[in-house]
Amino acid sequence: MPTETANAPSGSDGAEGTGRYGVDNPAPLIVPPRARTARTPKATRTNFELYGWLFMRLSGILLVVLVLGHLLIQLVLDGGVTKVSFAFVAGRWASPFWQVWDLLMLWLAMLHGANGLRTVINDYAERDGARLWLKMLLYTATVFTVLLGTLVIFTFDPNIR
Amino acid sequence: MSTAVIDTSDQSAAGSEPAASHLVTVTFRIRRFNPEVSAESAWEDFTLDIDPKDRVLDALHRIKWEQDGTLTFRRSCAHGICGSDAMRINGRNRLACKTLVKDITAIKDGKGAKPILVEAIKGLTVLKDLVVDMEPFFQAYRDVMPFLVTSGNEPTRERLQSAEDRERFDDTTKCILCAACTSSCPVFWNDGQYFGPAAIVNAHRFIFDSRDEAGEQRLEILNDKDGVWRCRTTFNCTDACPRGIEVTKAIQEVKRALITRRF
Numbered sequence: 083m084p085t086e087t088a089n090a091p092s093g094s095d096g097a098e099g100t101g102r103y104g105v106d107n108p109a110p111l112i113v114p115p116r117a118r119t120a121r122t123p124k125a126t127r128t129n130f131e132l133y134g135w136l137f138m139r140l141s142g143i144l145l146v147v148l149v150l151g152h153l154l155i156q157l158v159l160d161g162g163v164t165k166v167s168f169a170f171v172a173g174r175w176a177s178p179f180w181q182v183w184d185l186l187m188l189w190l191a192m193l194h195g196a197n198g199l200r201t202v203i204n205d206y207a208e209r210d211g212a213r214l215w216l217k218m219l220l221y222t223a224t225v226f227t228v229l230l231g232t233l234v235i236f237t238f239d240p241n242i243r
Numbered sequence: 244m245s246t247a248v249i250d251t252s253d254q255s256a257a258g259s260e261p262a263a264s265h266l267v268t269v270t271f272r273i274r275r276f277n278p279e280v281s282a283e284s285a286w287e288d289f290t291l292d293i294d295p296k297d298r299v300l301d302a303l304h305r306i307k308w309e310q311d312g313t314l315t316f317r318r319s320c321a322h323g324i325c326g327s328d329a330m331r332i333n334g335r336n337r338l339a340c341k342t343l344v345k346d347i348t349a350i351k352d353g354k355g356a357k358p359i360l361v362e363a364i365k366g367l368t369v370l371k372d373l374v375v376d377m378e379p380f381f382q383a384y385r386d387v388m389p390f391l392v393t394s395g396n397e398p399t400r401e402r403l404q405s406a407e408d409r410e411r412f413d414d415t416t417k418c419i420l421c422a423a424c425t426s427s428c429p430v431f432w433n434d435g436q437y438f439g440p441a442a443i444v445n446a447h448r449f450i451f452d453s454r455d456e457a458g459e460q461r462l463e464i465l466n467d468k469d470g471v472w473r474c475r476t477t478f479n480c481t482d483a484c485p486r487g488i489e490v491t492k493a494i495q496e497v498k499r500a501l502i503t504r505r506f
C-alpha cells in the first residue's frame with residue numbers, strides 16, 4: 083500500500099509510543115499515490131492515447147487471425163510440430179507471402195504487447211522513477227526484438243553453413 | 244383485576260419481549276482513523292440491537308448518539324439525494340442511507356451472521372474515520388467544465404430541446420457526485436491523476452446535450468493521457484453507482500465520440 087505522507091508532524095521522529103500525536107500535532111495523513119498537485123504536468127494535447135487505444139483493438143483483431151493461422155500451420159497441420167525444421171522454415175520464407183505474414187505478426191505482436199505493458203506500468207508503477215526505468219527497459223527490449231526479427235526475415239539465407 | 248399488580252409486571256415483561264423481538268443484534272466493524280490519536284487506522288466493533296429494515300446510516304447514527312460520539316462521518320439529506328454518505332460497506336461502495344441492514348447481512352436467530360464492515364471510500368485521503376478529502380474528486384469534476392456553454396445572444400425564452408435529444412444524455416443527469424464510482428475504480432486507486440468515472444459522466448452529460456457548444460473542448464480534455472483512455476472497462480463504477488447510472492457505457496460513448504467526432 084502507498085505510504086506517501088503529507089504534512090509530516092514536527093515531532094514524528096520522537097519515540098514516545100502511541101501517545102505522541104495530539105490536537106496540535108496530528109499524524110501525517112496517508113495521501114493516495116500520485117495525487118494531483120501543482121507540480122503535476124499539464125495536459126499533453128495529443129492524440130497518442132487515442133491511437134494507442136485504437137491500435138490495441140485493431141491489431142488484436144488482426145493478431146487473432148495471424149497467430150491462430152501460424153499455430154495451425156506450425157503445430158497442427160501436416161504432421162504437426164515434428165515437421166518444423168530448418169528446411170521447412172527456409173521453404174516458407176522463400177515465398178514473400180509468408181515473409182509478410184511473419185513480419186506483420188512480429189511487428190503487431192511486439193507493439194501490441196509493448197503497448198499493453200506500457201499501460202500496465204502506467205497503472206501500477208507508483209513512483210515516477212520506477213515508471214521511467216521500467217518503460218525504458220520495455221522500449222529497449224521491444225526495439226531490439228523487432229529490429230532483430232526484421233533483420234532475420236529480410237536477410238535470411240537458406241544456404242547458410 | 245385482583246392480580247393486577249403482578250399481571251402488569253408480568254405483562255410488561257412479556258409485552259416487551261415480542262415488541263423487541265423484531266430487533267436483531269448486529270455488529271458493525273468500523274474502520275476508525277484519528278490523526279490526533281494515532282497514525283494507524285484500526286477496526287472497532289460496535290454491537291447494536293437494530294431493526295433489520297433500518298439502514299446502515301441509522302446504525303451509524305445510533306453508534307454516534309448512544310455509544311461513541313467521536314465517530315465521524317458525512318451525511319446531509321440521508322435520503323440518497325445529496326451524495327454525502329458514500330462509504331465502503333462490506334467491501335462495496337454504497338450509500339449508507341440507501342443500504343438496509345437486512346440486505347447486506349445474513350440474519351440467524353436474531354443475530355447477524357457476520358459483522359458488517361464499514362470503512363471510508365478508497366483512493367482519497369482519509370481525514371478522520373469515514374470522512375475523506377473530496378477535493379481531488381471535485382477538481383476532476385471542475386476540469387471537465389460541468390456547465391452549459393453557449394455563444395450568441397441569450398434567447399428570450401427557454402432553450403428548447405426535443406425529447407429524443409434529452410434522452411441522449413438522460414442517464415448521466417442522475418449523478419449526485421457521491422464519488423462511489425470514482426473511488427471504486429482500480430485505476431483511480433493507483434493514480435489519482437485519472438479523471439475518474441464521475442468526471443467523465445458529468446462531461447458526458449454536456450457533451451451529448453444538443454444545447455451545449457463546448458463538446459469539442461470537453462472531448463479534448465478527456466483525450467488527455469489521464470482521460471478516458473485510462474479506463475480499463477472493469478465495470479466497478481457501474482456496479483457501485485447508487486443511482487444505477489450505466490457509467491462504463493457513458494465512458495465508452497465518450498471514447499466513441501472521440502474516435503468518430505460525432506456526438
